[in-house]
Amino acid sequence: MGKSQRTKGASGEREVCHLIRDVLGVEAKRNLSQTREGGCDIAVGPYHVEVKRRARIGQIYDWMDQAEASCQNGERPVVFCRADKKPWLVVLTAEEALRLLGNEL
Numbered sequence: 001m002g003k004s005q006r007t008k009g010a011s012g013e014r015e016v017c018h019l020i021r022d023v024l025g026v027e028a029k030r031n032l033s034q035t036r037e038g039g040c041d042i043a044v045g046p047y048h049v050e051v052k053r054r055a056r057i058g059q060i061y062d063w064m065d066q067a068e069a070s071c072q073n074g075e076r077p078v079v080f081c082r083a084d085k086k087p088w089l090v091v092l093t094a095e096e097a098l099r100l101l102g103n104e105l
Contacts, residue, residue, distance in 0.1 A: 012053030013041050016080045019088065020044060040070040052081040060091055 013030045020028040020042075028044040040048035050067040060079065067077030079091040092100070 012051045012080075012082065015053075015082075016042060016049065016051050016088070040067060043075075046075050047078045048075050050077070050079045052079065054081070055084050057081050057083045057086075057089070064091060064093075 010030075017028045017030060020026055026044060028042050028049075030042055031039055041051045042049040048067055048070045050063050050070075052063050060081070063079045063081065064077060067079050071077050076096055077093075078096075080088055081091065082088045
């Protein structure tokens with residue numbers, strides 16, 4: 001991964017942390033050792049978040065696999081992704097999305 005992509009990734013992680021704080025009022029912290037030690041980009045509550053900011057969105061299943069690999073003991077994977085000049089999207093398993101939607105119904 002080139003320097004530009006690493007810079008975009010760190011910027012994306014900061015954007016998602018701010019988004020979580022602004023919308024939910026919850027502090028989310030970047031996992032600064034994740035590149036070296038593995039794991040997720042951001043852990044917030046039971047969610048292990050992978051953040052992908054790319055020119056184009058593509059490898060969603062690979063990204064979800066990466067998020068799932070960092071989970072243990074009931075933790076749940078989530079992927080935030082954003083293409084250039086597009087809004088953030090969130091990828092969850094259907095079961096997790098329905099569980100969350102069910103809380104609103």
